[in-house]
Amino acid sequence: MSDILGDWKRTHFCGELRKEHIGRQVCLMGWVHRRRDHGGLIFIDLRDRTGIAQLALDPDRDPEAHAKAEAIRNEFVIAAIGTVSPRPQGTVNPKMPTGEVEIEISELRILNIAKTPPFMLDEFTEVAENLRLKYRYLDLRREAIQKNLILRHQVAQTVRSYLTDNGFLEIETPMLTKSTPEGARDYLVPSRVNLGNFYALPQSPQLFKQLLMVSGFDRYFQIVRCFRDEDLRADRQPEFTQIDCELSFVDRDDVMAVMEGMIAKVFKSAINVDVILPIPRLTFAEALDRYGVDNPDLRFEMELVNLTEIVKDSGFKVFAEVAAKGGLVKALNAKGCATFSRKELDGLTDFVAIYGAKGLAWVKIQEDGSWQSPIAKFFTTQELASIGAALDAQPGDLLLFGADKPAVANEALGRLRGHLGNKLGLANPNSYKFAWVTDFPLLEWDGEERRHVAVHHPFTAPLDEDIPLLDTEPGKARAKAYDLVLNGSEIGGGSIRIHNQAVQSRMFNLLGIGEEEAQQKFGFLLDALEYGAPPHGGIAFGLDRVMMILTGAGSIRDVIAFPKTQKATCLMSEAPGVVDEKQLRELGIRLAAPSQQKQS
């Protein structure tokens, strides 16, 4: 049924043919996107990764090729030789880049037939994602997702050339490495030659890149896969890609300056957006105060306002008690939203409840300036005036209040701010607002484990002026850490590292990692720090998240060729799967009782 390729050589890609090619004899190869059979004349839209070209088969001109074309169906793989011709007057298709020409086919070869695909591969058909993932190789033929992956390649190329131009060396680090405490759950790989021992897949090449600095490579980068066995989200996959960088003899400003240059170059080359440098900075404390979260969407205002001082002595017990217990009373002004219905307000209350808020007080400012609100009656005229002034309340505005422990009040209102920004269309999808967030706390108290844990990671250096705090109030020490935030998404983060063995040991101590454990888990790093480690620091960007923003993808799966489902399975390969008893025996592994295993 199908023909051999023979000695045919492709001369052009489908999407590149233009008026300039008229008169040329060309040989195209690709997939049949669509066939239009007029009884006599047959048109075939031939597709490859560059686009679509129209093949014209005329029974009068070449009966043999035309007869062959009658059997052709969608997604057949064909090769065609013909002459690039102008389309007749009035039949030019301005919607297609190749719409001014067509190829008058003289010879046709069917290189492979194809079953009818389980779903249409055109740009119009919405397909359930589980089906797309099962037939991923077909889904990947579709233009939208091909464009994403092609852009991803271009971004990777831009990154490589920028970093190379700036003295970075691309060096690979192990995939089979050692499990370390702290951080995410590891993916483990059993060792056959060391029965009972396990490698861990890297959560990031953190320790190795620091050791490369100790080795004197000065600047390192890697576009590298990382693995974290945690639950998935729309922007989180168990294996994901980092643009991982480390630099020697630098402080924070040096890292941020080099890296924002890279980001600017990527955005210019990928989507022709000019990133204004330097990227503005705000401290973690300021971000929380003004936006409630450490990854604010800066495309719109609607900042949070702290009303704790104004309401702490008010007659509204809910607010007064929160203030008395050290909590926060904050509010935001949803401009022009006094028209919200009761149902919409309930929806907002449900939304903040997700983040632990027990309620959401509201005030609608009426056209006559009066306050419609269940809580207005609890405040004095003076208090109302102060609240109104603090929030710049105007007729038609909707004021929304949260009162809780600082963490809950900030997160609930901060997330509400982001939610409203999207709902009200304040977040312009064509706008790109970057910010560095700096001065993160070094440590965070873990109530469950009753110990401090590192906010960034255990190798992050404290601010020089906060080092004395490590002995007195470690929880107040700030870190030389920085995140790059874009449109409400954290796209990168890094820090200056501890390069002094004594400080690193002290850090482990603060984290409740004993000397023996530190030696066992991180001994090689501690040793290395004693052999002349330069001051160094670095950063890692989430390439997948960057690509989501550059492509406008709603899901991380749309920028990854073969992604996993929310349950971390691959619907195409059906990974993970069971393995032979023999394989397990070689690894010295015996499975727990079947009742403890997932049925499959």
Add this chain to the structure above:
RNA sequence: GGGGCUGUAGUAGAGUCGGUUACAACGCCGGCCUGUCACGCCGGAGGUCGCGGGUUCAAGUCCCGUCAGCCCCGCCA
């Protein structure tokens, strides 16, 4: 571990208050058609209503459970 949404021909959907043979579109198959481009016209085939149980004279529809996909909380240094 928890909350929510979805599941009906190959695809994406409609299906009212539980009531006749589950509907139209796209795709597919056949026929016709020499300038279409999401071609058009005529005809045809195609269904375990995710799966299991229950209520009922009667279930796509109501109830319970379960599976899968998605979104979220926890988790993700």
